[in-house]
Amino acid sequence: MIEMKCDCGSEINERDLVKQLDAILDEYRGKPGALIPVLQMSQKMFGYLPESVLKRISLELGKPYSEVAGVVGFYSFFSTVPRGRHLVRVCLGTACYVRGGKQVLEAIKKNLGIDVGETTPDRNFSLEVARCFGACGLAPAIMVDDDVHQRVKPVKVGEILNQYLTKKTKKGKKSAGKKGAGK
Amino acid sequence: MPKLTIDGKPVEVADGTTILEAAKEIGIRIPTLCYLEGIQAIGACRVCVVEVEGARTLVASCVMPVAEGMKIITNSKRLRDARRTVVELLLSEHDGNCQTCERNNDCELQTVAYELGIKNITFEGIKTKADVDTSTVALVRDNGKCIKCRRCVTVCNQVQAVGALFPQFRGFKTVIGPAFGKDLSTVACVQCGQCAAVCPVGAIVEQNHIERVWKALDDKTKTVVVQTAPGVRAALGECFGLPAGTLVTGKMVAALRRLGFSTVFDTNFTADLTIIEEAMELLSRLKKAVKERQPAALPQFTSCSPGWIKYVEYFYPEFIPNLSTCKSPQQMFGAVAKTYWAKKVGKKPDEVFVVSVMPCVAKKFEATRPEMNSSGVQDVDAVLTTRELGRMIKQAGIDFVSLPDETVDRVLGTSSGAADIFANTGGVMQAALRTAYEVITGRELPFENLYIEAIAGMEGIKEASVTITDTVPEWSFLEGVTMKVAVAHGLGNANRLMEKIKSGESIYHFVEVMTCPGGCIGGGGQPRFTTDAVRKSRIKAMYKEDSGKKVRKSHDNPKIKQIYGEFLNMPLGEKSHHLLHTKYTSRSRV
Known part of the structure; x- marks a missing residue:
């Protein structure tokens, strides 16, 4: 997978990004099951899925735009609005829900001062809810960027979020749980 | 060939047949809200559940293939309860205002709820809210009424390749x-x-023009004329309980007069006119290519079907030059009625109000295209679907079935049999060849009873070829040329055909495309429900109408000769160019 971190708010690399998107599309054109991986890579590159990118994907993969939109709208992983530098996703799947996921969400909302689907004014964090990262045994779980944090207590959310304000790379410290889950 | 029993009745069907289809074969109807004949079923609605002996749960009969020795029950308390639960759940969130719904009395959810004897809805939940999309001129969508059966998705993507x-x-x-x-x-x-x-x-219906037409009929300053497309006369009877394929031409004319239309004309007249113009256009392209060795846009595509036109504009804009520039018969009618005929009766174009009755929904869009005002005002003012006309007749309290047969008015009413078959897939092609062949050779098209069997059936893509011999001197350069034609119906088939043409795999001179499966007789505005059996019955009716006519070829229609003599002068002439031909617009797909 292409290692590209979006520097949100900057348009500098737009042209390079489109070039990279075209390279991906060239690789996947005509292959069955191409849509979701292409969307994932595009989101990683652009930080979100702008309309122009989705339309390009639709044309190049020969998929109706309604279908591309349908897939993007179905999976909470995809976003069509720009996100903050770090994406916080709170699992409200069955296991997390019954073990207090909702309280964790409330605590994070309060801590960041934003609602679900919003981004903090300093563009550090975006907040979303999700359904199951596959970490049900250690519920409730949240994900910040690619890190899964498990057995999260509402009082601990400030501590977890603070790590991301200082850290440059997305590689987790000890407290970060298993990586790459839910992909 | 697995053998099984359904409700105790033995049945043997082909491998891969679903339980639902097997039951149908022995006359057992299993209710369903999402099943569509001939298309991969998805088991979305769960209304069609049945009991299979030995199976742990109920199974959806539309997706379950039969197996040897299966014992199936389609009617039991368990099943009735399960189906009731499923339908109650649908009703619990359905924004159902049946009495004011466009689909009142013509709604499958209403019917199935009645048949299952649902008395009250035990589930209380949030209702989907009315969310009406009137952004297009032909269709209205209301998400509040949608039950998410996905039939429209299947048709739009798989049958029509529009997505x-x-x-x-x-x-x-x-x-x-x-x-x-x-x-x-x-x-x-x-x-x-x-x-x-x-x-x-009632989640997707046509934009209703009924009130617009009543208003015009009440307006003393307007002369209201009506044209009816050929496909309507083979289907309108279904609105009044007559079997599919009952020809009701005479009763339809009588009903239109009783509704208050002062003059009842026939789109068939301009279908004949279309054939003259379109056949001559084809010949002029062939002349350019063969005789003058100049580039000419071949194959020529027919242009009668407005959905197909828009499809080319969106998906194959590079083929726009190949589309015949002829307007569709509906639009030729509007242009001629508001000029040639208006002058005859001493009216100005804006004093004439033209109503079309069409088996089609896209015709509503076509009538509002900005190009369609060659009379100086919008050429066609209102477009009713077959269904809407049926409803107007009911509103007026007319006992349709007992009406006497009446005939259409003269001039813009007289037509040949070639015009009737415009409604069938392959019909426009047959009609055009009847004329083109005779122009080139001076002889009748050499097919028994003028039928080209190869392009008449329900196959998705059909081909035929005619070798031209013994031409008249003017067309001698076509001597020995084999004219290759193709016919597609349903835009999915058109899409496959276009890809073959694009890649150079297939080469044709003339291609007919009709947007809807079966042609106009299977149009989006026809009485519901159009199955393949219904399509075939309507097609048969149109061929019957054709073969019963004295005049079978467009160029033999005396009124066509008259309009060229009195008004248009010659095919593809200056007047034709202005009134009968049009241009197209490239559109972006996303």
């Missing part, structure tokens, strides 16, 4: 619609209305 509709979002927020739940006008929709034809409820 305007798809499930959007998730869970309770799911809507079936264009990308991101936006308006239909924001996407590549060709307005064919096949979605409205298969929708089991």
Whole structure:
């Protein structure tokens, strides 16, 4: 997978990004099951899925735009609005829900001062809810960027979020749980 | 060939047959809200559940293939309860105002709820809210009424290869619609209305023009004339309980007079006119290519079907030069009625109000295209579907079935049999060849009874060829040329044909495309429900109408000769160019 971190708010690399998107599309054109991986890579590159990118994907993969939109709208992983530098996703799947996921969400909302689907004014964090990262045994779980944090207590959310304000790379410290889950 | 029993009745069917289809073969109807004949079923609605002996749970009969020795029960308390629960759940969130719904009395959800004897809805939940999209001129969508059966999605994607509709979002927020739940006008929709034809409820319907027509009929300053497309006369009877394929031409004319139309004409007249113009256009392209060795846009594509036109504009804009520049018969009629005929009766174009009755939904769109005002005002003012005309007749309290047969008015009413078959897939091609061949050779098309069997049936893509010999001197350069033609119906088939043409795999001189499966007789505006059996019955009726006519070829229609003599002068002439031909617009797919 292409290692590209979006520097949100900057348009500098737009042209390079489109070039990279075209390279991906060239690789996947005509292959069955191409849509979701292409969307994932595009989101990683652009930080979100702008309309122009989705339309390009639709044309190049020969998929109706309604279908591309349908897939993007179905999976909470995809976003069509720009996100903050770090994406916080709170699992409200069955296991997390019954073990207090909702309280964790409330605590994070309060801590960041934003609602679900919003981004903090300093563009550090975006907040979303999700359904199951596959970490049900250690519920409730949240994900910040690619890190899964498990057995999260509402009082601990400030501590977890603070790590991301200082850290440059997305590689987790000890407290970060298993990586790459839910992909 | 597995053998099984359904409700104790033994049945043997082909491998891969589903339980639902096997039951149908022995006359057992299993209720369903999402099944569509001939298309991969998805088991979305769960109304068609049956008991299979030995199976742990109930199974959806539309997706379960039969197996040797299966014992199936389709009617039991367990099944009735299960189906009731499923339908009650649908009703619990359905924005159902049956009495004011466009589909009142013509709704599959209403019917199934009645048949299952649902008395009250035990589940209380949030209702989907009315969410009406009137952004296009031909269709109205209401997500509040949608039961998410996905029939429209299947038709739009698989049958029509358009892909305007798809499930959007998730869970309770799911809507079936264009990308991101936006308006239909924001996407590549060709307005064919096949979605409205298969929708089991009132979630997609045509833009209703009934009130507009009543208003015109009440307006003393307007002379209201009506034209009816050929496909209507083979289907209108179905609105009054007559079997599919009952020809009701005479009763339809009588009903239109009783509704108050002062003059009842026939789109067939301009279908004949279309054939003259389109055949001459084809010949002039052939002349350019063969005799003058100049580049000419071949194959020439027919242009009668407005959904197909819009499809080319969106998906194959590079082929726009190949589209015949002839307007469709509906639009030729409007242009001629408001000029030639208006002058004859001493009226100005804006004093004439032209109503069309069409088996089609896209015709509503076509009538509002900005190019369609060659009389100086909009050439066609209102377009009723077959269904809407049926409803108007009922509103007026006319006992349709007992009406006497009446005949259409003269001049713009007289037509040949070639015009009737415009409604069938392959019909426009046959009609055009009857004329083109005779122009080139001076002889009748050499097929028994003028039928070209190879392009008449229900196959998706059909081909034929005619070798030209013993031409008249003017067309001697076509001597020995084998004219290759192709016919496609349903835009999915058109898409496959276009890819073959694009890649150079297939080469043709003339191609007919009709947007809807079966042609206009299977149009989006026809009475529901149009199955293949219904299509075949209507097609048969149109061929019967053709063969019963004295005049079978467009160029033999005396009134066509008259309009050229009195008004148009010559095919492809100056007047024709202005009134009967049009241009197209390249459109963006996303």
